[in-house]
Structures are given as structure tokens and as C-alpha cells.
Amino acid sequence: MAAGPSRLAGGIGRECVAGLGLLTIALPMATAAGIIAYAPLGPEHAARGGVAGLFCAAVGGLVVAPLRANTGVVMTSANSAASVQASGLALVTAALADRPELLPAALPLIALATGLFQALLGLAGAGRIVKFVPFPVVSGFVSGVGLLLALKFSSALFGTLSLSALRNGDRLLSPPDPVTAALTAGLLAFTFAARHRLPRGLPVALVTFLVGILAYWGLRAAGLGGTLGGTLDAGAVWTIARGALAAGHWGADLAALTGEPDALVAILLAAGTVALVSMLETVFATRAAQTVAEFPSAPRRDLIALGIGTGATAAFGAVAFSGSASQTMVNYQEGGRSRISPLVTSVALLVLLLAVPGALALVPLCVFPPLIIFAGWRLIDPYTAAILRGAATRVGGPARAQARRDALVHLSVLLPTALNSALTGVAIGVVLSCAIFILSMSRPVVRRLRDGRAVSSMRVRTRAESEALAAQGEATVVMDLEGTLFFANAEDLAGAIRERRGARFVILDLRGVTDIDATGARILEQTRRSLAAAGIALIAAETPAAIAPTVRRLFPPDHDFHHLDDALEHAEHALLGAAAPTVPGEGVPLAAFELFEGVAPDGLARLGALLREERHPAGTVLCREGEPADRIWLIRSGSISVRVPSGRTNRRIAAFGPGTTVGEMAVVEDKPRSASLVADESLDLYVLDLDAYRHILAHEPELAAALFRNLARALSDRLRARSVALRAALD
Incomplete structure (x- = not known):
């Protein structure tokens, strides 16, 4: 008491x-x-x-x-x-x-x-x-x-400016x-x-x-303050x-x-x-x-x-x-x-x-x-x-x-x-304000609509995963919204969402939305609930601070993402059946890596003898930008983010998951690391260090040829994916 x-x-x-x-x-x-x-x-x-x-x-x-x-x-x-x-x-x-x-x-x-x-x-x-x-x-x-x-x-500081004095011929x-x-x-x-x-x-x-x-x-x-003026x-x-x-x-x-x-x-x-x-x-x-x-x-x-x-x-x-x-x-x-x-x-x-x-x-x-x-x-x-x-x-x-x-x-x-x-x-x-408000009300709230065939996350995936996602391109839809979401255009948005019958994930890019009124919020919540009942996830991304409290009330935490890329990656994981993190020790076998495609079993055995295994907890910095490149990582389980400085923070520009290889270009070119690599979750890795790589070049010509052939194919796939993403961004 x-x-x-x-x-x-x-x-x-x-x-x-x-x-x-x-x-x-x-x-x-x-x-x-x-x-x-x-x-x-x-x-x-x-x-x-x-x-x-x-x-x-x-x-x-x-x-x-x-x-x-x-x-x-x-x-x-x-x-x-x-x-x-x-x-x-x-x-x-x-x-x-x-x-x-x-x-x-x-x-x-x-x-x-x-x-x-x-x-x-x-x-x-x-x-x-x-x-x-x-x-x-x-x-x-x-x-x-x-x-x-x-x-x-x-x-x-500067004296008094007087236009009337100028007209009178004074200073x-x-x-x-x-x-x-x-x-x-x-x-x-x-x-x-x-x-x-x-x-x-x-x-x-x-x-x-x-x-x-x-x-x-x-x-x-x-005795110097005679011209300073008086007091209150x-x-x-x-x-x-x-x-x-x-x-x-x-x-x-x-x-x-x-x-x-x-x-x-x-x-x-x-x-x-x-x-x-x-x-x-x-x-x-x-x-x-x-x-x-x-x-x-x-x-x-x-x-x-x-x-x-x-x-x-x-x-x-x-x-x-x-x-x-x-x-x-x-x-x-x-x-x-x-x-x-x-x-x-x-x-x-x-x-x-x-x-x-x-x-x-x-x-x-x-x-x-x-x-x-x-x-x-x-x-x-x-x-x-x-x-x-x-x-x-x-x-x-x-x-x-x-x-x-x-x-x-x-x-x-x-x-x-x-x-x-x-x-x-x-x-x-x-x-x-009145003119801009009237014009914004007359514009459609959906500025742009894309599906998984035109936009994807920055995560680098294996060829099999990319083909699987391409086959399900219509399952992910991204709607770029702008303006104020109110009673009239909220109904139009709900209708546009319902028209995407083949979608399993509808992602709303909200960075252009300035406000959501009470009626618009109610319609959006009703739409999210009806879609959830039909097995379709409505997801929010890139929410401006001005509408963040409203969006937090409307969307559960696992359907509200800070970045569009995170929302896309979430949808892709779900479509691939890989939403849960992989368990260390049960990762991708050596033969399944695309970097070693076409290598005979005896070649894989010799290659395995040159590799070593490493495990790292989430948050480990594998390398930093500017450091010498002395190894290549092959991800058995877990994921790695590629980060570059952006102002006072580090910006994520790509991610690599199980079955992919990271760090190879700096080794091949013999140049310093162009970005930092950070473990997103617990990692289980194969590591090919610089000495082993040089041994392959000098003593294993068939392995070296296979490595360069597969590396060229992987780089071609990545360049094609980035071209698609760039074209979508410029549209």
C-alpha cells in the first residue's frame, strides 16, 4: 500500500x-x-x-x-x-x-x-x-x-538595410x-x-x-558599454x-x-x-x-x-x-x-x-x-x-x-x-497544400506492380533455387504505393490485391505513402485478414516513420519488414520451403556445390583433402573491406551478408546461402576484399585457402578448368539477375 x-x-x-x-x-x-x-x-x-x-x-x-x-x-x-x-x-x-x-x-x-x-x-x-x-x-x-x-x-552585426534611404540618395x-x-x-x-x-x-x-x-x-x-543599449x-x-x-x-x-x-x-x-x-x-x-x-x-x-x-x-x-x-x-x-x-x-x-x-x-x-x-x-x-x-x-x-x-x-x-x-x-x-492534396487524391494509389519474375531479393542462390523461384514468379507480387491511403483508394487497392489470384505473397512497398486514414486502415486490415484466410500473406515493407504506428497495428511483426529486400527474401524462403535456418552439420555436401559441377568423384576426393571445415556463430565478421584475399568460402549451412559502408552504418548489398560460394573473385583477381562479409546465422563452411587454390592451378589442371568454367557460369547468372533487377528499378 x-x-x-x-x-x-x-x-x-x-x-x-x-x-x-x-x-x-x-x-x-x-x-x-x-x-x-x-x-x-x-x-x-x-x-x-x-x-x-x-x-x-x-x-x-x-x-x-x-x-x-x-x-x-x-x-x-x-x-x-x-x-x-x-x-x-x-x-x-x-x-x-x-x-x-x-x-x-x-x-x-x-x-x-x-x-x-x-x-x-x-x-x-x-x-x-x-x-x-x-x-x-x-x-x-x-x-x-x-x-x-x-x-x-x-x-x-551588419547594420540596418534601408531601401527607402537608397531612394532618398542616402546610404x-x-x-x-x-x-x-x-x-x-x-x-x-x-x-x-x-x-x-x-x-x-x-x-x-x-x-x-x-x-x-x-x-x-x-x-x-x-567604460566600453555606453553604446550597447539598455536592459529589460x-x-x-x-x-x-x-x-x-x-x-x-x-x-x-x-x-x-x-x-x-x-x-x-x-x-x-x-x-x-x-x-x-x-x-x-x-x-x-x-x-x-x-x-x-x-x-x-x-x-x-x-x-x-x-x-x-x-x-x-x-x-x-x-x-x-x-x-x-x-x-x-x-x-x-x-x-x-x-x-x-x-x-x-x-x-x-x-x-x-x-x-x-x-x-x-x-x-x-x-x-x-x-x-x-x-x-x-x-x-x-x-x-x-x-x-x-x-x-x-x-x-x-x-x-x-x-x-x-x-x-x-x-x-x-x-x-x-x-x-x-x-x-x-x-x-x-x-x-x-490544397492543390497537392487534390492531385494526390486523384492519382491511383498503386504506382507500380511487379511480380517475382521482375524483382527478387539480393540473396545469391543456386541455379536450382533460381529456376524454382522463376517457375513460381507469379506467387510473389510487389505493389509500390504512393500518396494518402483513404476510404476511396483503399477499396481500389483491396480490389487490385484480390485480382492477383495466383499470388501467395503480396508485398506493399509503403515508402511513398504519406498517411493512412482510419477508413483506409480498416479496409487494409480486413483485406489482410481475408487474404490470410485464403492462404495469402499480405506484407508491409519500407514503412515511413509517419505511418509506422498505424502499420504496426495492422500487420503482425513477421509481416512487417524494414526493407523490401528482407520481405522478398522471406517470401522466397517460404516458396522454397526453407524458411527455417539450416542446422549446422547437416549442410550441403561437396558434390552439390555448383562450383564443382562436372568434377569426377576421384577429383572431388582430392579436392576434399585440400579443404578444411569451419564453424562460426552468427555475427562473425569473416573479412573486412580492404583486407587481403586469402580464401574462398563454400557455405554448407547458414547465410552470409555482403556489406559496404554507407554513411555511419554498413549497408547490405547481397547475401549468400547454402550451396553458394563467396569471396572467389578477390582471390582470382588477387585484389583486396571489396566488401565485408558477416555471418547472418550459425555457419558451417568449407574453406579453400590461397595455398590450396594455387596448388590446384599448378598441379590439378582438370580441376582448375572445371573451377573456372563453373565460376564463369555463376558470374554470368549473377550478372543476368542484377541486370533484371536494374531494369526493374529503372522502370
Whole structure:
């Protein structure tokens, strides 16, 4: 009985510790978000914006805690959403050029409208729609926001670019303050240098934040910090706590805004965009959490809670409030698994603000540009470089056409967003998402269909096995799928599978599938069960991570393979009646090896005297790439994989089973090994070493002639099989 309360107390204690650990990254990031959001109001509002970011993170977190799903996902003042909010506020600023006194009231109105839109999106179940947004659109927008942040705050390094100054004949680029530029460059260099060198669990943003504060006050003490700017506005704490913004009486100004229709349209556009972006960020934060832990997914509840929390921030600074994938991962690393840890962070932030507001005056504004530039750099998705490289380097065919379409979509969203037009980027992204979704729905889900006569595994087999598989070519069918599997095309897929009456194995290559909806999953499961009852195995292979949880629910483990080659090999084994591993000691006799076909019994006897037997357990490395070739292996039982380096791993490019020979080409050519050989299972081998091979060449001409004749035939068979595989891959 005592274990229950003890475990509960331990869990709460762990969550509290995680929440305090999360505070170290939430404090500088929330402050930076406020500075970003208030940037269109002018540099004089930056100090107050930083305090507003802290207040919104604290108050919003307190409000959403009891309303949201019980997960470790962090909702806070977010940099990317704040950047979109700033872009929207810039439009409002232009619309209120004649009434600048109303600008401070625009922020709370944007927050209220954003909260309403977020709640409506949650009620409409829009969180589930996010999975249908094509990845090039999402990646383009996220990378664009990252570039926008980095470029916007790089003025501390390079000065301010002004096109209007150029039109007036003034200097295009106003130079930066040299001390500020040097401090920013130094902090940026420190951040990038320290990010992989700090102890695990110590956030680089916190360290840079503290180093920047020390450097600022050190420069001030040395008489060099006169041009570095001021600190956060400690006096804004009580102003914001009383529900006031810059003008102090924004409630009355809200009514005045209703008489400015252009400003209201800009406010609604900004709110809608922030709501969409925060919805994406919150869903992505949940997905990020689910990659490392079994967090439940409740997008409807989370979005409604997010809307209520955003509405609450309207009176406390109105900085964009959203889910944060990066802070969620920090929370997980600190041990946070429930909503308690983000709640502890929010309480701690509020206590700091109200108990020691004077401490904010120690935090200089100049430490935030390098933090924001670094945050923007981290937002730039590596997919941006990969997609552009793929569009430029892929050779012909559908793959290159698809890569170019993806690159066009990606850049169409990225460039407007990065050029300070997040609203345009989102609009383009929505239009392109709808167009791509409609086109993908209209395409057949089965992109290509092949059987065992056109595609086979990379396993090298004996001639008898190859002939047996060729005779049963229609028994194995591979279907390459693409797009979204939903209620309409899932029925078409089921019909296409049922039409393959002679098949015993139907393998679904899922690498091109982006999603499987509930109806599609149900139809797929019903199809698998009906096929199993008829003695036909439905197998999944090459499953993308996005649909892996669904596929694991639909297919048993022995029908779900990581690689297509593994699935093909499984089907071939079953067709040959060799699914179970062979038993050492009961392997292929010497006379059955094709390498010795046509050798007379007395020749086999002499050959047997030159061979030795070896046994190895699974996982044994028989040789490594680059080593001298000094023996040939003849597999009596078991199997050997041929592996070559591929990035940080070794890629399997072929496999050899009982009755086959491996390693002979390097011996014949007298060259180093071209790949590594690894035992897949327990091996029982004959070994022909280099001395025995040279003895045959010198003293057994008939044996040597038979060996070379059979070797040439085996190589011809392998080359023919690879040609068939290559032709199938290029179709």
C-alpha cells in the first residue's frame, strides 16, 4: 500500500525538477519572443516586449494547464509564432499610419482574435488536417521563419538595410555600433562553438544568456558599454500586471479601433495566420514528443486550451502563444512526462516576475539578437538543402521530376516568408497544400506492380533455387504505393490485391505513402485478414516513420519488414520451403556445390583433402573491406551478408546461402576484399585457402578448368539477375 503514494510522490518530484530545469531555457526564449513580437512598435518598446514575453509564457501556461491533455508538451511564448505575429503587426502599423496612438491596442486585439481562431480550429478538428499538409510546404515555412528571424536581427552585426534611404540618395546600409557588433559576433561564435561541447542537459541558450549578461556588465565597468543599449524594463512588470500596455489605457483604444476598417482587416489576417502557425507548431510539438515517449494525442483539446490561453495573454502583453517542439524535447530530457512540469515552469516564471522584478534590470537587450539568430538558424530545416540538392543531382525519370516539384513548392513558401511576408508564405502554403492534396487524391494509389519474375531479393542462390523461384514468379507480387491511403483508394487497392489470384505473397512497398486514414486502415486490415484466410500473406515493407504506428497495428511483426529486400527474401524462403535456418552439420555436401559441377568423384576426393571445415556463430565478421584475399568460402549451412559502408552504418548489398560460394573473385583477381562479409546465422563452411587454390592451378589442371568454367557460369547468372533487377528499378 505504501508503494502507491511513494511512487506518486516520486513522480511529482521528478516533474517539479523537470519544470525547474525547463525554466533555464524558457526564460531567455520567452523574453526573446516578446522582443520579436514588439519589434514593429519600435526599438523603444523592446524592453517592455521582453517582459511581456515572460508574462505571457507564465500566465498562458497557468491557464492552459488544467484544460490541455496530460502530456509533457510545452506551450509558451514561441519565437516563430511571434515572428509571424510581428509580420502581421507590421501590416497593422501601415494601416494605422494616421493613428499611431492606437497601435498598442492592436496587440491585445490580435491575441483575442487569435485565441478565438485557435479554439474554433480545435472545435473543427483542424489538428487532424495537419498530417495532410505536404512536407515541402511545412519545411519551407519553418525554414522561412528561421531565415526571417536570423535576417531581421542580423542588423546588430551588419547594420540596418534601408531601401527607402537608397531612394532618398542616402546610404543603403547604416553601419552597426562596433561594440554591439563585436559582442553579438562573439556571443554567436561562442554559441556555435559550445553547442556540442557543453555537458548533457545544460542548454546552450542559457549559457550564452548568462555569458552575455556578464560580458555586458564587464564592458560597462570598463567604460566600453555606453553604446550597447539598455536592459529589460523592470517597471513594465507592474504596468503589465495591471492589464496595461504601452499607452496605459488600451481598453478604450479597442473601441476606437472598430472605426478603422483597414486596421481591423489587417488584425484579422494577422490573427488567422498566427492561429494557423501556432496550430502547426503545437501539433508538431506533440509529434516530436511522441517520437521519444508514449504521449497521448488530443489535438482538439490542446487547440481549444491553446485558444483560451492565448486569449488570457491579451491582458498581459499579448505575445504569440504556441506549442514549442524544442522546449518539449528539453522538458523530456529533464524528466517531464505530464502537464505538471510546464505548470511548474509557469509558476516559477510568475514568481520571479512578481517577487524580484528588479532582477530584470540586470538583463541587457543586446544579449538577445545572438540568441534569436541562433534560434532562427536551428529552425532552418536540413530538408531545405537536401531537396535542392536532390532537384539538381537526381538523374532523370519520375524521381527527378518529383524532386523538382518538391523544390518549387518548398521555395514558393520559403522565399516570401523569409522576405518578411509570413502572411504571403502561409497563403501560398495553404493553396499549394490544397492543390497537392487534390492531385494526390486523384492519382491511383498503386504506382507500380511487379511480380517475382521482375524483382527478387539480393540473396545469391543456386541455379536450382533460381529456376524454382522463376517457375513460381507469379506467387510473389510487389505493389509500390504512393500518396494518402483513404476510404476511396483503399477499396481500389483491396480490389487490385484480390485480382492477383495466383499470388501467395503480396508485398506493399509503403515508402511513398504519406498517411493512412482510419477508413483506409480498416479496409487494409480486413483485406489482410481475408487474404490470410485464403492462404495469402499480405506484407508491409519500407514503412515511413509517419505511418509506422498505424502499420504496426495492422500487420503482425513477421509481416512487417524494414526493407523490401528482407520481405522478398522471406517470401522466397517460404516458396522454397526453407524458411527455417539450416542446422549446422547437416549442410550441403561437396558434390552439390555448383562450383564443382562436372568434377569426377576421384577429383572431388582430392579436392576434399585440400579443404578444411569451419564453424562460426552468427555475427562473425569473416573479412573486412580492404583486407587481403586469402580464401574462398563454400557455405554448407547458414547465410552470409555482403556489406559496404554507407554513411555511419554498413549497408547490405547481397547475401549468400547454402550451396553458394563467396569471396572467389578477390582471390582470382588477387585484389583486396571489396566488401565485408558477416555471418547472418550459425555457419558451417568449407574453406579453400590461397595455398590450396594455387596448388590446384599448378598441379590439378582438370580441376582448375572445371573451377573456372563453373565460376564463369555463376558470374554470368549473377550478372543476368542484377541486370533484371536494374531494369526493374529503372522502370
